[in-house]
Each structure stands twice: as structure tokens, then as C-alpha cells.
Amino acid sequence: MASKSATDNLDFSGLFRELASGVPGVLFCYEISADASTHRIPFISSRVRDLFGVSPDELLRDASELFNIIHPDDHDAVGSSIQQSFQDLAPWQQQARLRLRSGEYRWFEGHSVPRREPGGSTLWFGQFTDIQAHKDLEFGLRKSEAEAEYQLSFQQLMTSLSSDFINSTIGDIDDKVQTFLARIGEFFGVDRVYVYRFSEDLARMTNTHEWCREGVPELKGSQQQVDITGFHWWQAQTKSVLKQNRVVFIEDVSKLPKEAVAERELLEEQGVAAMFCVPILIRGVVEGFFGMDSLTVRSWRKDQSDLLILAANLLSEALERHRLEQELLNQSIRDPLTGIHNRRYLQPRVEEMMSRFQRTGEGFALAMLDIDHFKRVNDTLGHQAGDRVLQEFGRLLQEQFRGTDVAARYGGEEFVVALASASHESARQALLRILERVRAMNVEFKGRTVPVTVSAGLVHVVDLRPGKLSTDAMVTEADRRLYKAKRSGRDCLVDASGKSRL
Template sequence: MASQPDDEQPEGLSARFFQKLASGVPGVLFTYWLSADHLSHRYPYVSDQVKELFGAEPQKLRENADSVFRVIHPDDTAGVGASILHSAQTLQAWCYRARLRMKNGEYQWYEAHSVPERQSDGSTLWYGQFHNIQHYKELEQHLRDSEAEFSFQAGFQKLIARLSSEFIHLGFGSIDDCIDELLKSIGAFFSVDRAYVYAFSPDLVTMTNTHEWCAPGVPSLMADQQAVPIDDFRWWQQQIRLMEAQSHVVFIEDTADLPSEAGNERALLEQQGVSSMFCVPVRIRGQVMGFFGVDSLSRRSWRRDMADLLIIVSGLLSGALERNRLEEDLLNQSIRDPLTGLHNRRYLMPRLDEILAASNRHGDRFCLAMFDIDHFKRINDNLGHLAGDQVLMRFTDVLLAHTRTTDVVSRFGGEEFLVVFTGVTEREVQTLVMRIMEAVREEEWLVDGKALTVTVSAGAVCVSELTDEPATPEALIARADDRLYQAKDGGRDCLVDASGLSRI
């Protein structure tokens, strides 16, 4: 068996004096011995603090060092052993950090420093000490966390600034693209599986998924989330009311923990694979119009301030949607007649250009019909302009009831209305116009309790007729207008088209 180092204390120092000296050191002083074959080890000397800190008996450690090695954290054990062997082989100073289990069962970080010395029998003896560095590790972790938090906050602010800039400079009609970019950016930043926007119906009876982003490999739910009835989701209805009243943020940390009254909600979320989610209300002009949300398909730890961060995103989204709504209102005001709600000339002319361009490219058929309410000035003069307004609005209703959504119905000016019938022939447009004239004649016109007889005259033209001149919106309207006046000269309550004058 290999010989072991002498246990005597350094020459000139009594054991009692050396123990007193060691007790003043903030750590554990030791000599550690490892046999040449690395099969046995012990502490020829170790200060008494080892018992106070770890519950290890110094006397037993002089025979075997195993009890100290048993308090090393399992994740650090292999590293400690490897570093000791490396120091023994190279005779380089042994310096290492590891977590040790204290007497109370708590692990704390310690750092060891020692110098190796080769013995005559090939064994190695280290002289050194190890001391507690828990405070420094906590400070190090705090600084690391602070740096990570600073980086996160800076990244979030940069992201919001970029999205804000995009929303500020978005052109009219590009709001959907901007929302899609927001969802993609927020979804990737927070590493969620889905990010989406839902809109409530005005009566809060249904909700519709209007925009959605999904992480790679995550299935989309958008197609199945259109006009979803919420009558059966009682718990969710309560959350909506809280959104309205208190700008409440819905946080479902684990769908399995939803209350019993949310059984339907839990079943739906589990069917969708959702494990946890956040939903934040989206307001437009002070009203909750829907919500912005993120889903996670697996259990995860959310930031404590996640709700606050998503509220910032929701505020950005709300502002962009409100601005877009205002722009839509302003545009509608500029292209719609304020009395009847029909499109006006500002809308009609570029729309006619588009229809005409499609006709030139693809041969699409269409016809124009211009209507004029007969003797409208007499109604205004005898009954007043309010009565005239009522007749205009009632005639608007007749037009809308007898035209299709693909047709363009507009108030051209005064009592004149223009309808663009798409995809029709000359014979077909005659039937459509006569049907409208008949509906006007059969309508019961009562204004302030007085019965009126109201008829209309019309002039119609089809794009296929313009073979002797360039087909332009102006040329088509001029031809329809000319035929309208022929109808009035022909006795009113009739239609003039390419075939001549027709009556019901």
C-alpha cells in the first residue's frame, strides 16, 4: 500500500495554535491526498468549519474523503473529479467552483484553490482552501438577468417602434398587411404558437377570426373560426363583459384548470390543442370591437408583465384600426351621397374606367341606365324639399331591391340616378330597367299622409353599341343621358334604348 503523508502540524506551530489560525479564515483550510492509483483519498488536515458547514467529521475525513464528495451537487460531481485528476497529472493549481449541500439541505456555491505537490510514492498532496461564493454567484446571476432583461426590453421597444412606424405610414387599404406583420413579429418575439385578432359582431352574438399568424408546423384555425356563436360559452361571455367594463385581460395559464362553468370553453381549447393563452381587448372609439391574443400549445412560463406588454401591443393595434376606420369614414363621405347613401360621381367615374378596361381586355359586357324621377320639381315646389328627400330615399330603396351586388348604383345628381348593369345584353338590360319602372309605378307613395303618383323615365346604352367612337365613361354617359331626354320628350314613364322608345 502506498505510504501516506505525515499528519504532524508544521514545525514550530502547536496544533492548538494552528486550529485558532484556521478558525479565522473565512472558509475551509485543507490538505487533500490522492493515492498514485487514484483509488483512495483523504484529508490529512481539514479545519473544523467543515463540520459546521456540511456536517462532516474532520477525524473521519482524515481516514476517507468520501463524505465531503457526497455533498457535491450531482450535476457538478463529474466535473470536480475530472479537474482533480487533471491537476494531479499536470501538477497545475487546482481551482474549481461547485455547489455543495449545506447542513440544512440547501446547496450553495463554493470555490476551491489549492497547489499540488507530488509525493515520493507517486501520490499527490494539495494544500489549499475552499470558501463560499454564493453571494457572488447570485450577483453574477442578477447581473446576467438584468442584462437579459435590458436586452429584452430594448428589443421590445425597438419592435414596437418599428410597428408603430409602419402603422403611421401605412397607405389606405394596407391595414390587413400591417396587422399580419404585427402578428408575425409579436408571435416570433414571444415564441408563441399562434397570434390572432378576433372581431365581435355588433350584438356580441358571434366572433370572427379576422387575422392569424401560426408558427411553423402549427395548424391554422382561421377557416373554422368564422362567425362563431358564443351563446354556449357562458364563462367566455363573462370575460367579454369584463373586457368591456374594465379592459380585462384574459389569462388562461392552463386550460385544464379552467373552472367547471367553462366546460365548453375547455373542450374547444383542448380540441384546438391550446395549453395556455392571453387575450387582450381591442378598442375602437372607446368600444371593445374584438380582442388580440396569443396561444401556446404546451406548458410554458410566462413573464409576470406579459399582460402589460400585450396591452401595449393591443393599444398600437387599436390606434391603427381606429385610424383606418376614420379614413374609411372619410372616404365613404367623399364617395357617397349623404342623403341616399349611394355612391356619387367621385366613385362612379373611376369605377366605370375599371369596368371599361375589363371589357376592353376580356370582352366583358355591361350596360348603363340613367333614371330620372318624373315631375320631381313639382313635388319639391308643392310639398317641400323634405318631401322630395323622402321620394329620393324611397326610390333608392326600389333601385337597391331590383339590382345585384355586382351592379354599380349611384346618384348622379339631383333626381338623376345611374346604374351600371354588369354582364348583361341589350335585351336583358331592357327587361331589368322596365322591371324597375314597374316597381316604381306599383309602389305606394305616401308623403306626410298624402298619396303621390311617382314614375320614372330612363335612357339605356350598352358598351357594345359604341362602335363608331371610342368607348369612354363620358361617351357612355352622354349617350344614356341623351336617350333619357328623348324619353322625357316622349311623354315620360318610358325607356329609350337602342331599339327606341318602350313603355310598360
């Protein structure tokens, strides 16, 4: 009789279960009935209890408990993949997050091979294993790639905006700032981006530029000359920002401290839930701030402040360059003594008026004014007194005329005023008012009152013959009439109708 081997008495069912428990993954056999109305798990490694707190005996009757631990976001994908394998009898493979006994989710990947049974049911034989380490590596790589792409996109944005500012002209700086705000707002996905400027005494702030996402109400109209003397918390934050080179970041407006009650009320009234503000420094002086709002509380990047500081620095540099260019331009087109425009600026503006008259018939007038007995002031009181008279007269011209008009110092004590969109009579009345205001000017110099009057020659564009229309012709005729006013006793106006004096 043959001797029995050592394995003849082994319980192979029990042995398989022991082997299954030693496999790193979870072995299983999954069954769907022929009519697909029920599903169960005839066999699964005992590790399912240790990992997920699910009883194998419970799964033997109904597999639903195992499906209940699938992450809600992955549930549909798992069901669809099983359905596809059921129809095609193709091997099944799927990744999903499963809930552990601790309550946290980890990524697992399942593999199995289906088999159709004689009775019509379908069995899958396979395993699912923990792939969280692989997922962490994958997510890390994706995050690194996404971060690199984000940083590259930000650098490209800054380069593009810098190029826009460099190529801007003095006349289009506002449009460039508006474009800057829009692109910053869209890049960071916020609801409102803006620039505020402070008054010289830092008591008021004015919204000068603003971009809002579609559907978000604008605030610019209501944010002009806003009194900020009562915003003590805000002012303290601003000072701290300058010292530490950081931004004002309000992550949740509703959680502002008690001392910021005025600031919280204003922001909540505007619907702001979170905000960033970065000072705008021009020549080392805080001139305002650049900021952005979110109407909902949200999570922000850890380096959000650093990115906004870079953006604010770009904006500050652009505004500083614009101011320098404006100053240089003003030096070239403004008279340094009186601050009003000079002949260089006057010529093209009058030519524009002339061109508009020839196209549309819109009338305009030009007057030449000369301060009476100016040499006598210089000779008796000195050139400083003469300069004071010129400055006061220049200031008066700036105050009395409209923004569309042009007042310029022509040379010495002679000034020219070009009145846009003016009839002959309206121009005449405007000049007579100037003569009256000058008589009441009474310039004070070293305790003495210097009486001042002016003579003026006025010409309207219709006074010239059609074939003689030119800027030079108007200036020549105005000068001729000014000379006539001087000869007529000074302190008067001469135009086409003759001498006038109020």
C-alpha cells in the same frame, strides 16, 4: 542542556486540522490514482460535515460522496476541468453549485494546485469557498441588464408598429394588423394571437384577424359569428376588466371555476392552456378584444398584463384612426342622402373597367337611370317625400348589384350603374330586373303610397367605336339613350337593340 520551547509538545497534525477548521472555506487534498481508476480525499476540513453532511472519513476512502452533492447541471463542467488539470498539471479553478445539508444549493468556487507524485498519482491542494453573495450580485446585475434590454426591445417594437400604422393606408390596414399580431406573437413567444369583434348587441363575436405559430392550427374559419350569450363568466370578466382597466388572464384553463364550464370546454377543444385578452376600445366603446393563447401552461412576467394593455391601446388607436379615415373617405365618395357612391367615386372605377377591357377584352356596361316624374313627387308631397324615394331607390341599387359593380348617384334623381365583367345580354337582363323591382317598391310616406318607376339608358363598351373609347363617351351615350327612353313613354330601357319593357 537547552530548555524546550512551548511548542515542542504540540501535535502539529491536530494543529493543522484546528487551523483548517477556522478558515472560512473548506481546505482539501484531492488524489487521483496513477491509472485514474480511483479517487479519494486524504484530507478535508471538518466543515465539510457541517455544511454538506458528508463524512471526512468516508471521503478518505472514496471521493464520490463529495461529487454526488454537485448540482447535476454543473457536474460535467467540474469533471472536465479536473480532467484538464490532471493532463496539464495546470492550477484548477471552477465554480459549481453544491447541495447543503438543508437540501438547497449554493454556489462555491474551488482553487487548487496539482502535483504529480513519484508513484504516478496526482494530488491537488486547495480550497473551495462560498460565493453565493457574489453570484446573487452577478445575477442581479445580469437580470437588471436583461430587463433593461427587454424593456428597450419592447419600446422599439411599439415604436416600429406605431410607425407602421401611421404610414398605413385605408387599403392596407388589414395587412398592418396582421403584421402587428405576428410581431407581438413572436416577441412574447406565444402560439396564437388574434382580434375578435363584437356584434352591435354583444351577442356574437367574430375572429377578424389571426396569427398562428408554425404548426399551430388556425381557428379563424370556425370563429365567425360565435354565439356568446351562454358565456356568462366571460361576460362578467369583460365587464370587470373595463371597470378596473386590466386584462382577462387565464393562467391555467383547466383550473377555471365551475361557472366557466362553457368557456373551459371551448378553450380545451381549441387546445388552449393559457390566454390573455385585452378589450379594444374605440371612442370609449368596447368593439372587441385582442388576445393571445399559449398551448402549454407556462410562467409569465409579472408585468405581462401592463405590456399587453400598451399593445392593445396601440391597436385600438390604429383601428380608431382607420375608422375615422374611412368615414372621411366615405363622406367624400358617398352621397350623404342615399349612402351610395357619388360621381367622384364612379369616374376612376369606370376608367379601371375601361383599362381592363383594353388589356384583356373583358366587357362591361354602363347604365344611366332617372326616376320618372320625380319633380311631381316633390311638388305634390314635398321634398321629404322626394328624399324618401331617393333613399329607397339607392338602397335597392345597393342590394341588387354585385360587389364588383358600382352604383352611384350622378345628380338629382339621376343614377349611374357600372356593371363589371358583363356581356351585353347579362347587363340588359340586370337592368330589366331593376325596373321590375322599382315598380314593386311602393314607397310609403306619411300614410301614402308613392308609386315609383325609372327609365334607363344602357350602353355596352362594345357599342362604342374603337377610336371613341372613354368614360365620358359611355356616359354621353347612356344619357342619350336615357333621354330616348323618356321620350318613349318612360318606365323602360333603351340600349343598342332599342326599347325594352318587361
